[in-house]
Amino acid sequence: MSQPALVLENVVVAFGALKAVDDVSISVKGGERRAIIGPNGAGKTTLFNAITGVNPPTSGRIIFEGATVTTKPAHLRARMGMSRTFQITNLFPRLTVAENMQLALRGTGPGKFSLFGSARLSAEEEERVMSALAISRLGERNSVEVHELSYGEQRQLEMAMALVTRPKLLLLDEPAAGLSPSERIIVSDIIRALPRDLTMVLIEHDMDLVLRLVDYVTCLNNGQLLAEGTPESISANQRVQDVYLGKARDHA
Amino acid sequence: MASAYSPQRRIPIPALASILIIFGALPLFASSYQISVANEILIFALLAMSIDVLAGYAGRTSLGHGAIFGASTYIVIYWISVAGGSPWIALLLGVLAATMLASVFALLAVRVSGVYFLLLTLALGMIVWGVCLRWTSVTGGENGIRGVGRPEIIADPLVFFYTTLVTVLIFSFIIWRFVQSPFGLTLRGIRDSESRMSSLGYSTASHMFIAFTITGIFAGVAGALYALFNNFVSPSTVQLSQSVEGLLMAIVGGIGTLFGAFVGSAAIILLENFVSDFTPRWPMVLGFMFIGTMIFAPEGILGAASKFFRSGWKKNRIKP
Numbered sequence: 307m308s309q310p311a312l313v314l315e316n317v318v319v320a321f322g323a324l325k326a327v328d329d330v331s332i333s334v335k336g337g338e339r340r341a342i343i344g345p346n347g348a349g350k351t352t353l354f355n356a357i358t359g360v361n362p363p364t365s366g367r368i369i370f371e372g373a374t375v376t377t378k379p380a381h382l383r384a385r386m387g388m389s390r391t392f393q394i395t396n397l398f399p400r401l402t403v404a405e406n407m408q409l410a411l412r413g414t415g416p417g418k419f420s421l422f423g424s425a426r427l428s429a430e431e432e433e434r435v436m437s438a439l440a441i442s443r444l445g446e447r448n449s450v451e452v453h454e455l456s457y458g459e460q461r462q463l464e465m466a467m468a469l470v471t472r473p474k475l476l477l478l479d480e481p482a483a484g485l486s487p488s489e490r491i492i493v494s495d496i497i498r499a500l501p502r503d504l505t506m507v508l509i510e511h512d513m514d515l516v517l518r519l520v521d522y523v524t525c526l527n528n529g530q531l532l533a534e535g536t537p538e539s540i541s542a543n544q545r546v547q548d549v550y551l552g553k554a555r556d557h558a
Numbered sequence: 559m560a561s562a563y564s565p566q567r568r569i570p571i572p573a574l575a576s577i578l579i580i581f582g583a584l585p586l587f588a589s590s591y592q593i594s595v596a597n598e599i600l601i602f603a604l605l606a607m608s609i610d611v612l613a614g615y616a617g618r619t620s621l622g623h624g625a626i627f628g629a630s631t632y633i634v635i636y637w638i639s640v641a642g643g644s645p646w647i648a649l650l651l652g653v654l655a656a657t658m659l660a661s662v663f664a665l666l667a668v669r670v671s672g673v674y675f676l677l678l679t680l681a682l683g684m685i686v687w688g689v690c691l692r693w694t695s696v697t698g699g700e701n702g703i704r705g706v707g708r709p710e711i712i713a714d715p716l717v718f719f720y721t722t723l724v725t726v727l728i729f730s731f732i733i734w735r736f737v738q739s740p741f742g743l744t745l746r747g748i749r750d751s752e753s754r755m756s757s758l759g760y761s762t763a764s765h766m767f768i769a770f771t772i773t774g775i776f777a778g779v780a781g782a783l784y785a786l787f788n789n790f791v792s793p794s795t796v797q798l799s800q801s802v803e804g805l806l807m808a809i810v811g812g813i814g815t816l817f818g819a820f821v822g823s824a825a826i827i828l829l830e831n832f833v834s835d836f837t838p839r840w841p842m843v844l845g846f847m848f849i850g851t852m853i854f855a856p857e858g859i860l861g862a863a864s865k866f867f868r869s870g871w872k873k874n875r876i877k878p
Contacts, residue, residue, distance in 0.1 A: 358757060384759035392757075398750035401743075409747045412740060413758030419768070420740040471758070 311336040311505040317366035319356050326352040328529035339506045341516040344526035350509045354479050358390050359383045385414050389473030391464040393480045399453035407435045410467035442466035458489040478508045573817045581723050595831050597719050599824045600726045601783045606807035606819035607733050608776035614814030615737050617749030622663050622679030623777045624800030625686035630656035630781030635791045639706045653778040660774020668766035691793040702792025745769050810851050812858025821859045
């Protein structure tokens with residue numbers, strides 16, 4: 307694990323004059339579990355979009371598994387082994403769970419241009435779908451259309467679809483957003499049960515959830531890198547506390 | 559039993575069989591005029607299905623398919639009557655031209671969606687219309703081109719009617735198979751969420767390109783049949799109203815139902831032909847029908863019917 311899985315060098319994402327991500331450099335080791343935290347508007351999701359190619363950086367470099375991917379389109383990065391979930395649930399609502407999984411599975415493999423072929427999955431593919439659904443604890447819902455699932459189940463399906471591709475790098479954008487406390491526990495259990503050799507980058511607001519799940523934490527504020535360190539050092543970091551809880555005023 | 563992960567759709571034998579029976583039995587009691595109306599219904603049903611593949615499955619509303627359809631008609635008639643070539647080669651060339659035109663449209667339109675896709679395909683269709691209108695030396699301008707009649711073996715209206723029926727049924731099956739294929743599933747994925755598709759590794763632009771080009775084949779076959787049916791082509795065959803009519807047929811029948819195209823095509827062509835006997839204001843009746851469809855059955859006639867029967871069936875099942 308000498309080579310870092312993901313390196314960002316001086317990444318800037320600007321929308322006109324606004325620098326949503328401002329000169330951020332990060333290095334994530336293979337197999338590491340990294341959290342990116344920060345208040346609303348810190349640039350976390352924008353950074354994710356730069357990493358996955360949805361919105362390529364204005365300047366700087368992104369290196370994934372040793373290859374520069376800065377300007378590569380999203381679908382090619384996905385084929386290289388990047389997989390993501392979305393903060394705002396992004397599924398195929400009018401398709402069934404099985405069809406959603408099939409699209410996720412076939413996206414990085416052959417057979418997606420099969421014009422008159424059979425929709426049937428091979429035994430090996432079915433096995434992969436089963437295990438991804440099992441990890442995400444979403445069994446027995448295959449023939450249900452996704453818009454009929456509960457919100458929590460939709461978040462679980464997000465995870466299952468990201469996992470079924472067997473990614474090298476998994477990017478989770480607030481996997482527990484909008485979930486009830488009990489559903490949050492399910493999500494954190496799912497994350498904890500992920501294979502240990504999978505590199506994972508996680509955006510999350512919930513500090514308690516994050517600090518128990520990851521090896522290393524990056525804190526962003528106003529698009530800039532504020533602090534990096536182990537979960538313990540970050541929770542003890544005065545500047546991070548100031549950003550999250552507000553600064554104590556001298557004259558209060 | 560098929561596994562839940564391998565939703566293998568059954569061949570739509572009831573739909574195809576009812577089309578075969580309804581249209582196939584028509585000559586037993588219909589007049590020759592009514593048969594020619596039915597013939598037109600079949601041809602436009604194929605055009606409407608080609609539009610429905612994009613509108614109902616890929617979520618892209620095209621207003622350019624009338625021009626693709628008409629381009630095929632032009633080529634077929636030109637090849638037979640002006641160039642004096644074989645009618646069979648003409649049909650082939652017509653479909654080929656439509657496919658190539660569709661691929662040009664596709665190159666330009668695949669990167670946009672929603673109203674931009676609509677406007678771009680509309681504009682491309684207008685260009686084809688403009689060329690047909692102004693390139694008088696080739697297209698005959700407003701006067702159009704008259705054909706020289708059908709080849710001997712399909713010259714008889716009844717034989718041609720059955721030829722159309724069989725061709726349209728075969729293509730209905732091909733289109734159905736196409737939308738149910740793994741590739742067809744990717745189109746429905748693009749319809750539901752293009753950003754998710756690209757994050758899963760799909761090049762959505764190439765999928766849309768292939769889909770658009772293939773629908774060009776279907777529209778081209780319809781246009782070639784229309785050339786044999788109508789024996790005349792003029793700029794009105796490629797004009798915008800042709801695309802609009804095809805789209806409205808798909809909508810009235812039910813977007814995303816595929817076979818609804820037959821219902822929509824029948825509804826609109828029957829109205830045009832029979833209401834115009836009673837009143838010159840038949841477009842008004844047509845307008846009221848669209849409004850009625852949009853208010854009472856936005857999912858189209860076939861869509862509403864299948865919903866009705868499905869809910870009725872469920873209710874019956876719950877009964878002890």
